[in-house]
Amino acid sequence: MQKRRIIAILIAFVLTIAATAMWSATTLERDGDPDANLLEDSGSVAGDVNENGEVTKKKGGNKVARIFAAPFKAFGRLFKGKDDRFQRMTESDAAKFESVGVARIDDSRYPEARKVSTSGSAKQHLESGRAFLQDGRINEAISELSTAASLDPRLGDAHNLLGVAYAQKGLQDRAKESYERAVKAEPEDAQTLNNLGFSLYQNGNYRAAIDRLKRAVKLAPRDERILNNLGLALCRIGRFEEAYKNFARAGGELRGNLNVAKMLERFGREEEAIKYYEGARRVDPHSSIALRRLADLYQRIGKTEESQGARNALAAISVEANVALSGK
Incomplete structure (x- = not known):
């Protein structure tokens, strides 16, 4: 039994390293907006749509990322x-x-x-x-x-x-x-305002994008895509807590924390990203995405003990999964 446990931990460690490398590559060589791709990887939706609510971006090239049906x-x-x-x-x-x-x-x-x-x-x-x-x-x-x-x-x-x-x-x-x-x-069509807002966002006109997207949110307060686009634009001007509220409103606290953390990591603000990954971990202690990123980021900033703790937690999850499978 002890031998099987050691093997399971080693397998989990190898999978952690591989998954981390794959996660880091999910936004490379992919069509569409890189920031929107980051959100897609955690299950969120972002970008512009046509009048039928269909995504207008092209298909991404990375198999790890969630694939959206392009019209x-x-x-x-x-x-x-x-x-x-x-x-x-x-x-x-x-x-x-x-x-x-x-x-x-x-x-x-x-x-x-x-x-x-x-x-x-x-x-x-x-x-x-x-x-x-x-x-x-x-x-x-x-x-x-x-x-x-x-x-x-x-x-x-x-x-x-x-x-x-x-x-x-x-x-x-x-x-x-x-x-x-x-x-x-x-002027009162939410999806048209969303498309304009996201277009302004892609052109780097973030404040104008926020203005249009806030107008769209008032017209469609539960539209996940519009809320996520607004969150992206708010991240670009440094209003991360407000961005979190919109991300969480769109997809829940877990996705809200993950999305802000990914954007902060994209901007090279690793210690702030850790704060939101830890927030995701509190919401879901079994979040493999949060644990993988915490293990990597803690290692980068020299906090080896915290990094090892995240790796151990991830390995324990893998062991539990293996035990559950072997018991069936």
């Missing part, structure tokens, strides 16, 4: 260069799509492909653009939604979805402009 598929072979690699859509490309209709040849890959219409009402172009977005055909969507917005500048959905499409193409300035027009058309 848009890969966009085929558009914008490939001579070396057969994908090329980013440029501002000049976007301008062309805003003024010129896009046609597509039907073939075996797209037996029922929709055509971009050059006539029709603003709402017809809006619905066509929405359908193109759902199909992942972002270029055609931009053309249709631009037409809809031109025909009826007060059509908030057209501006909002156009912002979503531009964001998918990486054209953040154009996305922000479209979201601003959407908010002007529909």
